[in-house]
Amino acid sequence: MTVAEWCVFAALMLYLLTIGSVKWIGFRRFDNSRPRDPAFYDDPIRARALGAHQNGIETFPFFAFAVLLAEFRGGPQRLVDELAVLFVIVRIAYVFTYVGDRPTLRSILWSLGFAINLAIFLMPAIRGFWPV
Known part of the structure; x- marks a missing residue:
């Protein structure tokens, strides 16, 4: 497997660990029989972790496909x-x-990540212009 293919796996694990760690830390309040209970995500940090997790799910397919x-x-x-x-x-x-x-920094990083994805995706179309 190539380094890029391992990075696809790392991106998958990142979005799983983002929410998994919050559920693990709050295990006394987390009810696995109701994993999507909105009350668990009333805490601001948990809510932001859920947002980061959901964004990871949204960005993963494009990254995997681009690679x-x-x-x-x-x-x-x-x-x-x-x-x-x-x-x-x-x-x-x-x-x-x-x-x-x-x-603000989050939005900058999201834009940078999207630009990197776009560069990977367009690489076959413009490979003749790359000095590599």
Whole structure:
């Protein structure tokens, strides 16, 4: 498996751990028979963790598809790997800024992550112009 493919797995684990850690920390208040109980998410940190988790679910398909498309269509593997690692780093920072209630920085990181995704996605179309 390539580094970029491992990054797809890391992105999946990141959005699962984002909500899993909050449920684990609040285990006394979390009722697994009602996992979507809105009362559990009344706490602001839990609510922001849920938002970060949901955003991770929303961004994951595009990232996974972009990586696989770039690899299958002959994008420069080293560049695909580097951008995928950068995407995961940006997503980790994004989760911390979301949970830490830093909305401006969070929006900047979301935009940067989207730009990285777009670069990976478009790589096969413009591979002749890359100096790699």
